[in-house]
Amino acid sequence: MDTSAFRQKFRSEKIPRNYSGLFHLILNFSFLVFSTLLALSQVFELKVWEIMAIPVTLVLGNLVVFTLHRYPLHRPMPFFGFSYKIHTKWHHRFFTDEKLVFDLTRDFFIVFFPTWIVLGFVFLVLPGIYLLLSPIFSANYVFLTMAMGSFYFLSYEVVHFASHLPEDHFLIKIRFFKFMRDYHKIHHNPKLMRDCNFNIVFPFFDIIFNTYLSPRKQNASSNISS
Numbered sequence: 190m191d192t193s194a195f196r197q198k199f200r201s202e203k204i205p206r207n208y209s210g211l212f213h214l215i216l217n218f219s220f221l222v223f224s225t226l227l228a229l230s231q232v233f234e235l236k237v238w239e240i241m242a243i244p245v246t247l248v249l250g251n252l253v254v255f256t257l258h259r260y261p262l263h264r265p266m267p268f269f270g271f272s273y274k275i276h277t278k279w280h281h282r283f284f285t286d287e288k289l290v291f292d293l294t295r296d297f298f299i300v301f302f303p304t305w306i307v308l309g310f311v312f313l314v315l316p317g318i319y320l321l322l323s324p325i326f327s328a329n330y331v332f333l334t335m336a337m338g339s340f341y342f343l344s345y346e347v348v349h350f351a352s353h354l355p356e357d358h359f360l361i362k363i364r365f366f367k368f369m370r371d372y373h374k375i376h377h378n379p380k381l382m383r384d385c386n387f388n389i390v391f392p393f394f395d396i397i398f399n400t401y402l403s404p405r406k407q408n409a410s411s412n413i414s415s
């Protein structure tokens with residue numbers, strides 16, 4: 190079945206009739222913006238060392254995304270059947286490197302995280318981080334970690350969404366988004382999706398673990414072959 194036929198079938202069988210892509214977008218973004226701001230509002234009289242929570246959380250967030258994306262999202266594993274299905278069987282069949290752009294706002298259903306995952310993050314993971322870190326670190330460090338964790342999730346949703354926008358969209362004129370889109374496009378090649386470019390926000394752990402395939406090299410080799 191080609192991508193267009195899969196999209197038609199998916200829309201009629203999997204996307205609920207009353208689904209609104211814009212509502213999905215607003216809901217996910219609102220929860221993540223709100224939890225970022227709420228955690229930030231608890232930070233008072235920040236000490237210099239507490240700022241370390243920002244780079245540490247960005248790096249750990251990058252590692253978490255890399256690991257989840259490389260393993261449970263792309264390999265069938267016990268307890269993670271749902272994530273493999275949603276990501277590999279649905280997202281990667283709906284979007285390939287040759288057909289990377291969504292057609293309708295209804296397609297946001299398979300672009301953004303299901304809202305129940307965002308709710309689980311806000312109401313379970315963030316309190317879990319609080320309980321885990323509070324006995325060890327200062328309140329400012331803990332709340333800054335929670336704020337940056339939410340912000341990282343939000344950044345994932347933004348950059349991943351931008352990666353599925355048309356190439357002539359005004360956001361893709363910005364070099365960073367253009368680069369991340371080209372990098373994610375390689376990951377959507379069905380032959381490469383299990384091997385490379387698992388990061389979404391910035392390609393740090395792909396470089397560390399040698400799974401980084403540069404869009405520049407890919408463009409160069411496709412120019413030579415064409």
Ligand SMILES: [Zn+2]
Nearest residue numbers: 280284349373
């Ligand atoms: Zn994607």
Ligand SMILES: [Zn+2]
Nearest residue numbers: 258276376382
């Ligand atoms: Zn993937």
